[in-house]
Amino acid sequence: MERIGLLAGEGDLPLIWARAARKKGREVFAYKLVEKINPLLEESADQVKSINIGMLDDLIAGLKADGIEELVMAGSIDKTMLFKGIPLDARFAALLAGLKDLNNDSILSAIVNEFTKEGIRVLPQSIYLEGLLAGHGILNSLQPDEQLLSDLKYAFKMAREIGRLDIGQTVVVQNRTVLAVETIEGTDEAIKRGGRLAGPGVVVAKAAKPGQDFRFDLPVIGEGTLNTLIAVKARGLVIETDSTFIIDKENFIKRAEENDIVVAAFREADLQG
Amino acid sequence: MERIGLLAGEGDLPLIWARAARKKGREVFAYKLVEKINPLLEESADQVKSINIGMLDDLIAGLKADGIEELVMAGSIDKTMLFKGIPLDARFAALLAGLKDLNNDSILSAIVNEFTKEGIRVLPQSIYLEGLLAGHGILNSLQPDEQLLSDLKYAFKMAREIGRLDIGQTVVVQNRTVLAVETIEGTDEAIKRGGRLAGPGVVVAKAAKPGQDFRFDLPVIGEGTLNTLIAVKARGLVIETDSTFIIDKENFIKRAEENDIVVAAFREADLQG
Known part of the structure; x- marks a missing residue:
């Protein structure tokens, strides 16, 4: 071997x-x-x-x-x-x-x-893990209304900007307002803080930075983050197509749906129009 | 009248x-x-x-x-x-x-x-308040070493970027790493969070966003922020020349000096070289 x-x-x-x-x-x-x-x-x-x-x-x-x-x-x-x-x-x-x-x-x-x-x-982290990559579009069967879709896009855009500045990967948004920016405290702490500031209904975006080196630091989400999203009564999660791993993907998406959390995977082109 | x-x-x-x-x-x-x-x-x-x-x-x-x-x-x-x-x-x-x-x-x-x-x-907020504007350079007689100066410049740059994105005005930095980004929770909460994550020695920047409308939302700092800086044992504060008010300026700068906190006021040109 x-x-x-x-x-x-x-x-x-x-x-x-x-x-x-x-x-x-x-x-x-x-x-x-x-x-x-x-x-x-x-x-x-x-x-x-x-x-x-x-x-x-x-x-x-x-x-x-x-x-x-x-x-x-x-x-x-x-x-x-x-x-x-x-x-x-x-x-x-x-x-x-x-x-x-x-x-x-x-x-x-x-x-x-x-x-x-x-x-x-x-080597890139994605080697052997292609099956965990996010896919594209709305990943469960929930239908976001126009306002939620707008928050998902805005959050995704801001997460990429925060990544571009090399500050962190995650932002928490509500009503097209950024409520929390993750630095080194980790995704879950940032989500909890945003939830405390805004109450139920936040949207969370986690994105690789533009030009991310795929050999390290690809965004990953899993059960812990989902539990936090449920705890703060989040309405949506948006991640980046082709560069975010979802641990135990099928189950993650299903359980998010049961808790009324839209899971979306976007790429940059989705931000146009 | x-x-x-x-x-x-x-x-x-x-x-x-x-x-x-x-x-x-x-x-x-x-x-x-x-x-x-x-x-x-x-x-x-x-x-x-x-x-x-x-x-x-x-x-x-x-x-x-x-x-x-x-x-x-x-x-x-x-x-x-x-x-x-x-x-x-x-x-x-x-x-x-x-x-x-x-x-x-x-x-x-x-x-x-x-x-x-x-x-x-x-009218612009600065009308009648010109005396509270920050000045330029290192405002007290402390001499920042090279690393501290580098953190002050980095923090100032990042605060402007965060302003440009309309997220907030304040960032907390140590070792050229962003530890906290202010959103709507306010400056003091952001400073406390950065201090908790990094321990003593953080640098705080508060800046107007590029192209800020001077009729609203000019950055202001005062005694409350200074107390927070002292509490987290910050090493420096950097604000923006010509667009940040310091309440009770002389006393603020003197008390910062007594607590070993460099107070700097930069403009964009200071970021070159």
Whole structure:
């Protein structure tokens, strides 16, 4: 079996990715970047090790020692780590010092560059996960009225703008007004805040930024987000066609419908007219 | 004395404006748009009446009956009012229905248009308040190091972008990462959230949006915001030269300095190089 590496952050995506890759006949070596990893990953990967993202030399040496030539990055990393003094080796410190800003994408791009220089290729997260991509249009059989459709489009547009600025992926909207913008606190916290400010009826958009590097940070939604949408009595969710994963997609869309939440997947062209 | 109207929202600005206009020899008729008005306004204006912003016909008829031909709008209005069912007359409802979006500026522009049509001119908020405008450069004698200066510039740039999108005026930044974006919850809540996420050392920017209409919604900061900055142990505040009011400016800048908070005022040209 051809071996592939998985740099695993939080959330369900690393587990789902590992299972899918194994199904396709790959041997999966997982490297835990964070403490809070899905425990099932231990069973679904061929090997699981903890590594420290800040010790870049050790990390790369470890990957090479394991014979990793291809790698996928999946799951989220709480970037507040970097503000709370995790140990960094000289290589990682030099890498950070050379960046024009410390946004997620800048840091991840620089890390990917280091891997590439060392002969380790980073593949797109969507490899083996094509089935989780969102589709296009209104995904359940609910019929949004004109106002809701207008909020869905507005939210999608604003989520892309916020992504373009590299601030975050998620916005919460009601009556064509932005009520919450996600930064590093995560999608669910942002949804709760928007819900508190506006009451029932908000619309949530999560979108990749224009020109997103598909090797990291593709938007993902799953049961946790759906539970939050239900809790704040949201009316709609809009995600981006071809670049947002829905974990357990069929069930997600069905349960959203049962709770009167329109699930829409748009692309940029849908914003015209 | 020539009479002038004041549509008064929350905060200290209506009071300060009324005092400044009286000092310049104007007779000030204040109209309270919100319950929570500074109680000192009662003494500082020649007349104070409560009005309902949603009853636009009555409001305009009232202004005309009082002989108001010039008007200033000052203070903030909690726009969540509009989501919580205040009574709207047919004129206001028609006005809202005709808008492309329900952002602050769209609503305020439409209201200003209605006034203008009726022969009531809306003047810039800065009239009589030129002394509160921010100045330019580092306003206290603290010397920001390179990293802090870089955060101040980045925060200022992002605040302008967020303004351009008509989301809000304030962002909270640390290490060139946006930690909080203000929407309708207000500046202080946004600062507290950013502080919670990042710990001490954040930088806060408050900026008018590019092309801001100076007749409404100019950014204002004062003692409350300074107390919040001190509470979260912020390292810097950056505002916009020529379009941000600092209430009690000298004292504000001095007290910020005592608490090691750099106060900077930039304009767009400062972002180059």
